[in-house]
Amino acid sequence: MIMKQVVDVFNYPSILDTYYDYQDFLQHAHSEEEKIRILKSAYSYTKKIASQFYDGQSMSPLFIECRRKLISLEDELPNQFILNVSPKFESKPMPSSEENMIQNLVFKARKILFQYAKFRGETKPFEQIDFMNYCSYAAHVIHGLCRSFHLPCVEMVIYPAFCKEAFLYGGCGFHYFCFLHGQQNYIVDITYSQFFLLRRSLLERIGIPGFAGCAPGIFMMMDEGRKNLAMKILQDGYFLVQEDTLKQYLDGFAICNRNGIYYEETQDFSFTTDYTFFDYIDFLRGKDHQLAHEPSKHLGLSLRPLQPFDLKIEPRI
Numbered sequence: 001m002i003m004k005q006v007v008d009v010f011n012y013p014s015i016l017d018t019y020y021d022y023q024d025f026l027q028h029a030h031s032e033e034e035k036i037r038i039l040k041s042a043y044s045y046t047k048k049i050a051s052q053f054y055d056g057q058s059m060s061p062l063f064i065e066c067r068r069k070l071i072s073l074e075d076e077l078p079n080q081f082i083l084n085v086s087p088k089f090e091s092k093p094m095p096s097s098e099e100n101m102i103q104n105l106v107f108k109a110r111k112i113l114f115q116y117a118k119f120r121g122e123t124k125p126f127e128q129i130d131f132m133n134y135c136s137y138a139a140h141v142i143h144g145l146c147r148s149f150h151l152p153c154v155e156m157v158i159y160p161a162f163c164k165e166a167f168l169y170g171g172c173g174f175h176y177f178c179f180l181h182g183q184q185n186y187i188v189d190i191t192y193s194q195f196f197l198l199r200r201s202l203l204e205r206i207g208i209p210g211f212a213g214c215a216p217g218i219f220m221m222m223d224e225g226r227k228n229l230a231m232k233i234l235q236d237g238y239f240l241v242q243e244d245t246l247k248q249y250l251d252g253f254a255i256c257n258r259n260g261i262y263y264e265e266t267q268d269f270s271f272t273t274d275y276t277f278f279d280y281i282d283f284l285r286g287k288d289h290q291l292a293h294e295p296s297k298h299l300g301l302s303l304r305p306l307q308p309f310d311l312k313i314e315p316r317i
Contacts, residue, residue, distance in 0.1 A: 019069035027076065044310065050305035053209075059303070063209065067208070081197060087237065091104050108145055110237065117134070131194040146180065154181070160173040161299050175253070186238050187238060193234055196230070200215035207263070209304060212301065214256055216253050216256045229248045246280055247280060257299045262294075263313045264306055275293075
């Protein structure tokens with residue numbers, strides 16, 4: 001049980017000064033590996049001091065500034081990705097199959113998305129862009145192109161825990177993609193790379209009260225089937241929907257919803273789910289959701305410090 005404590009306001013400035021020290025270390029680091037080590041240390045420090053801000057019921061508002069400092073530290077990392085796959089930019093002059101048509105559609109959609117990103121001030125190459133907050137626009141573009149290709153298409157959204165009403169991250173954390181119904185079914189997702197950005201992928205993020213954990217990407221890397229699917233999506237922008245591929249795609253989102261309290265209380269470090277293809281179909285249709293199967297305290301933001309604070313949240317070999 002966590003003892004009731006409240007941070008000493010006179011010690012608070014020194015706590016914040018520690019984050020300025022971390023920022024200075026990051027700015028003078030000589031390699032990406034050194035930056036990662038420093039950032040991991042900052043995560044650990046934040047978990048260690050979190051109990052000073054917890055009164056046994058809730059976290060002190062003063063802890064908000066600690067989380068803000070962490071975000072500013074993460075911004076010191078470049079747009080480096082944990083899975084580097086070059087996206088295809090290929091068009092088929094005479095589509096000879098439905099899949100060729102989808103390849104053409106992805107080619108056009110990526111070009112439009114790239115132009116939109118440049119309009120918003122982006123200067124990096126397509127494969128280096130952080131496409132966070134672009135998914136809704138991309139899905140809308142794909143839906144419009146599908147009409148011109150005479151392909152039935154539905155814009156779909158994944159809410160945290162597959163439940164819009166839960167409001168797990170204050171209305172954030174949702175993701176748009178397109179479901180194409182042709183001779184076969186496909187999912188098109190051309191902003192998927194956002195989930196593989198390094199700054200969203202360090203497992204040490206998990207367990208900080210009020211702080212989002214990792215994006216789906218790192219969890220896709222923990223299973224060979226999921227990793228292969230992720231590489232397919234990053235390269236081609238789409239995949240054929242089958243029982244295994246839909247589960248693999250949505251497992252990444254389901255696992256990323258689990259917070260540090262989940263790992264503390266369950267001691268489950270398998271980074272897998274028992275959800276089936278049919279479960280996920282019900283999730284997408286709004287007939288079911290993750291909160292009906294897992295306790296709410298295990299999903300979304302952690303509301304208290306970890307016990308122990310240095311719990312290793314990583315795959316067990």
